Amino acid sequence: MEVSSEDIKVISRLVDDLCGIVLDETKGYLIKSRLTRIAEETGCSTFSELYYKVRYANDKTLQTKIIDAITTNETLFFRDTTPFEAMRHKVIPDLIDEKAGTACPRRLRIWSAACSTGQEPYSMVMVLYELLPDAARWDIQITATDISDTAIRQASLGRYSDMEINRGMTSQMLAKYFNREPSGWKVKDEVRGLVAFRRINLLEPFVGLGPFDIVFCRNVAIYFSPEARRSLFLRLADTLTPSGYLFVGSSESLTDLGPRFAPHQHCRSIFYRPNKSGAAAPQACLAGAGR
Ligand SMILES: C[S@@+](CC[C@H](N)C(=O)[O-])C[C@H]1O[C@@H](n2cnc3c(N)ncnc32)[C@H](O)[C@@H]1O
Missing domain, CATH: 3.40.50.150 (Vaccinia Virus protein VP39)
Incomplete structure (x- = not known):
């Protein structure tokens, strides 16, 4: 699924509202790699469609999936010692x-x-x-x-x-x-x-x-x-x-x-x-x- 500049704009706003994570205009690759599967499973053919689905259907399960996909959970035991x-x-x-x-x-x-x-x-x-x-x-x-x-x-x-x-x-x-x-x-x-x-x-x-x-x-x-x-x-x-x-x-x-x-x-x-x-x-x- 391709990412347009409009997709980046609306998905960034959504992600910021959901969890505060800032995705700037260079993060199209991240939207593509992390959200394509969710968009496809949801029957959306563009990321903007996914945005409207989350926004206007207020679908909590979908919101949770997007948060899980977009957050970076990198961690380790005794990190930084x-x-x-x-x-x-x-x-x-x-x-x-x-x-x-x-x-x-x-x-x-x-x-x-x-x-x-x-x-x-x-x-x-x-x-x-x-x-x-x-x-x-x-x-x-x-x-x-x-x-x-x-x-x-x-x-x-x-x-x-x-x-x-x-x-x-x-x-x-x-x-x-x-x-x-x-x-x-x-x-x-x-x-x-x-x-x-x-x-x-x-x-x-x-x-x-x-x-x-x-x-x-x-x-x-x-x-x-x-x-x-x-x-x-x-x-x-x-x-x-x-x-x-x-x-x-x-x-x-x-x-x-x-x-x-x-x-x-x-x-x-x-x-x-x-x-x-x-x-x-x-x-x-x-x-x-x-x-
Ligand atoms: C990189 S990990 C850091 C984990 C650990 N604190 C460490 O330093 O190893 C960042 C974590 O922040 C969580 N996170 C991102 N946005 C958040 C928010 N708005 N509220 C709570 N947790 C959030 C992510 O789900 C992720 O697990």
């Missing part, structure tokens, strides 16, 4: 110190926003178990969210192929936290049990989410427009506790967003903490965080 080292050697120990003597000294709330197929939140759990062998007895919840139904489905199954395991997983961690299955590996229940997966569109208001001690929001805002990216990080700031931590991707920086975030460095890892004014209120012990 340094955020997980900072978590283990600085962030969690500091949070434990800060919480000592409070009403909820063993409570941690973490959000992996745009978690793709789950490697990021499961890597977090492994860091926690390495640091706190009795983590299962702590009050820890990791909320892991993504817009892609297919990604969330795979993530919550916790099943990975040999190839996915070979991307970032050490043999020592593999032996400790996974069970062998005929077609690959499955994370153990004690790892899976700390994570709650949900479908969340980061463009929409964060109703009932937070406050969080740590948020990872990595390698998703790079696909957004400057306005959507700015709005996302400012809203994320409001989901953090006043002493919370935000990690972004290794190619991302928040220094252009003004005083809402202060950058901090631990070894080779940069992370951000909210500046005091306007930050989320201290968490109440019994309040839920994302579930």
